[in-house]
């Protein structure tokens with residue numbers, strides 16, 4: 001029986017395993033150094049905040065794996081030998097495979113800051129990071145202040161986590177407005193204000209210079225590059241992005257760039273070796289996507305796709321319309337299609353913001369053809385299915401604005417803003 | 433993971449004062465319980481209930497209004513009381529003891545028997561009872577009052593907690609209204625108008641209200657002319673006509689989380705315990721056996737009750753025993769045949785269990801008819817059967833376990849495992865209703881917030897992460913899963929029956945051809 005070995009029990013590896021099981025009878029082994037069972041990384045924050053216990057982040061009960069004949073092995077793979085198709089573990093044992101799927105995810109970026117490996121300095125990616133946060137920041141008497149470096153999605157989650165335990169937070173963001181490499185100006189500015197309303201000390205346009213240690217080698221303070229200001233703190237969270245977690249294959253025959261290089265079939269240069277999820281890097285981005293897509297959904301889609309290929313229906317990874325979502329403290333965010341932070345040459349943005357400063361949308365369209373290209377929505381839930389259909393049908397922006405109520409996904413009895421949005425939109429058209 | 437629990441007693445000074453105020457209120461009740469004879473009972477009762485309410489109000493305002501609107505679940509799994517910690521167990525034991533005393537030893541609450549005056553706790557409530565209906569309080573009046581106060585005070589808290597969510601506010605307002613009006617005040621006023629009428633909470637229908645078809649109850653209604661007749665007709669209509677229509681349009685939530693008193697208490701006072709319900713597959717299996725067994729028991733019990741009293745009194749009434757049994761069997765058969773005809777596919781494996789259950793009930797009813805005598809069904813006294821049901825289901829299950837175990841099993845264990853009403857409504861919701869929870873395409877990140885806060889123990893994530901809508905008989909439509917979802921994945925809605933159940937293999941967002949290929953087989 002063919003033996004499929006998957007390194008990584010995250011969403012991509014586990015999705016591949018589940019679908020291979022549905023489609024075939026192959027022997028499947030999932031390897032991970034992090035945890036015994038698959039858990040949802042996106043839920044780590046809720047464990048620290050006390051909304052859930054760690055076991056609740058596990059989407060499948062523990063019997064699931066045995067019942068579906070998916071073998072689990074805990075261990076760190078330190079080397080992959082493609083000629084003999086063997087994995088070597090840190091503990092010294094080995095495992096043979098017929099086909100190998102690399103799904104090892106990401107690791108937090110560290111940019112060589114002085115003091116970045118001190119005690120009390122951590123990323124927020126693995127379960128071990130959560131444990132370390134619990135150790136160094138259990139409450140606000142042990143951790144009097146925390147500094148977060150890097151204003152992305154994980155950074156703001158970490159800020160929310162610490163805030164839930166009343167630990168004062170200083171949030172250093174390199175950009176001059178939160179996440180404005182991705183979000184258009186109006187949205188980014190609204191989130192800046194929302195962060196400050198939560199009493200988080202947001203420092204825009206500031207970089208970390210160094211982290212200072214006390215006599216025990218534990219973090220004591222940080223210095224800001226721009227101002228030279230020293231901020232006393234007990235914890236430093238490094239959340240300046242992630243990069244593929246692939247150091248262990250750097251000296252194998254498998255081709256790597258920033259990630260594991262794969263073609264559209266998610267195959268590496270080495271026969272019978274595939275890569276999916278955060279760690280996979282396309283030779284070229286697909287339909288305007290980035291070569292490395294470090295989000296949950298793409299990991300899942302790659303897993304779904306690769307299972308087909310492995311089970312004899314070789315198909316390309318061909319994701320549909322882009323979508324994503326996040327939550328900034330209390331404000332939910334969803335996006336469908338493409339909305340860039342600055343309209344590209346042929347594009348125009350329509351922006352609407354509610355007066356309460358917690359809801360807004362940005363619609364991007366082609367200013368020549370009027371084609372609807374994408375929408376960002378904050379504080380109003382919208383229907384994935386509707387936008388996916390409109391994008392496929394290549395609807396124009398007028399159609400979308402007039403039919404916006406169809407896409408509303410807010411709970412029943414919520415106030416509707418579509419009429420107001422439409423009237424602002426119509427007014428704006430007259431001005432243009 | 434050995435989580436060092438963060439300082440859970442971390443509450444503000446204002447909240448401490450609020451707690452103290454509430455505890456003084458409770459203390460007055462405790463003193464009364466231990467037979468302190470208060471000079472001015474009306475004053476002290478007002479003080480006790482007022483302080484409890486005031487404490488809750490101050491506490492909630494400080495907890496929620498000092499923060500921005502949003503989900504307020506920080507630390508629920510750290511606090512001892514809401515995470516089966518020592519406080520959880522203490523509260524559980526106190527509540528359970530209270531229920532046991534209430535149901536089985538009301539004399540310890542001070543109930544005066546054989547015309548004696550009330551003493552203790554019950555006597556403290558005499559002034560209020562006299563005011564409302566001109567009679568001294570009973571243990572049920574005390575219970576009803578405390579129950580209503582709990583729903584009102586904690587309902588207020590809940591409304592503040594979800595002040596950004598209109599669905600939550602409206603349905604909480606609704607249960608508060610129905611509890612205060614229908615369950616508490618109206619029956620008292622009805623008594624004042626006509627004191628022969630049995631206690632009747634208009635919104636409580638059979639089989640939840642299992643005593644409505646008891647002999648004394650039916651006689652009580654029938655001997656009261658038109659109003660009595662109207663009430664009993666309303667009782668029959670509500671279960672056979674009104675409820676099916678509303679459930680078809682809105683799902684069982686119209687009852688379970690907008691009207692019902694048990695649901696009302698669970699959603700307000702019980703809110704802090706919703707995460708404690710077990711989401712395990714094994715719990716779901718147990719649930720399905722248990723709740724359907726209770727349903728069968730209650731159908732058989734009610735039929736047997738009516739059957740016995742149709743038997744004696746020469747019966748000048750058109751409804752004879754034989755006709756009655758035939759009607760019941762006929763009705764059940766029509767429902768069964770209809771379901772098998774229209775919904776065979778949807779039921780899958782469950783169809784077999786449904787069929788077995790159906791034939792057992794029919795067999796039992798037939799046996800009853802052919803072996804029953806005037807007083808005995810199944811060779812035991814009809815009233816014994818009724819008493820057993822009242823004891824095990826009506827008291828122990830719904831009260832002692834259902835509410836007393838809030839801090840251990842979660843706030844809806846009665847609704848989930850025992851309530852025969854929920855089981856009927858759920859059966860209909862699963863098969864003939866426009867209600868579902870729609871899953872928003874591929875947006876789920878499997879975080880588990882939804883499952884965690886589902887009081888009915890539904891593993892909502894299991895469906896959401898597959899892009900499937902949630903169509904489950906047990907869902908009471910509380911809407912909390914939708915509220916807490918950080919990605920806006922869930923929406924409770926009533927829409928057409930078509931495409932309501934949408935199993936998917938590959939989620940929205942992937943290759944269109946692949947989705948078609950795989951999902952359509």
Ligand SMILES: Cc1cc2nc3c(=O)[nH]c(=O)nc-3n(C[C@H](O)[C@H](O)[C@H](O)COP(=O)(O)OP(=O)(O)OC[C@H]3O[C@@H](n4cnc5c(N)ncnc54)[C@H](O)[C@@H]3O)c2cc1C
Pocket residue numbers: 007008009010011012013031032033034035041042043044045075076077078103104105106124125126154157245248276277278279294295296297299325326877
């Ligand atoms: C806090 C946080 C919040 C997030 N929120 C969102 C969100 O809201 N939406 C979203 O789309 N995305 C989110 N993401 C990103 C998302 O979680 C990732 O894209 C996704 O988990 C990647 O899945 P994966 O299967 O590729 O890898 P991973 O989940 O990283 O799994 C890889 C596994 O492989 C193991 N492994 C690595 N190397 C080895 C080795 N040599 N030997 C053995 N095991 C190894 C790792 O320990 C890990 O367990 C979030 C990420 C974080 C950290």
Ligand code: SF4
Pocket residue numbers: 882885886887888889890892902906907908909910911912913914
């Ligand atoms: S599924 Fe959602 S709406 Fe239904 S009972 Fe559970 S939490 Fe409430």
Ligand code: SF4
Pocket residue numbers: 875876877878879880881882883892893896897916917918919920921922
């Ligand atoms: S809360 Fe939302 S995102 Fe999280 S598992 Fe449930 S449906 Fe998915």
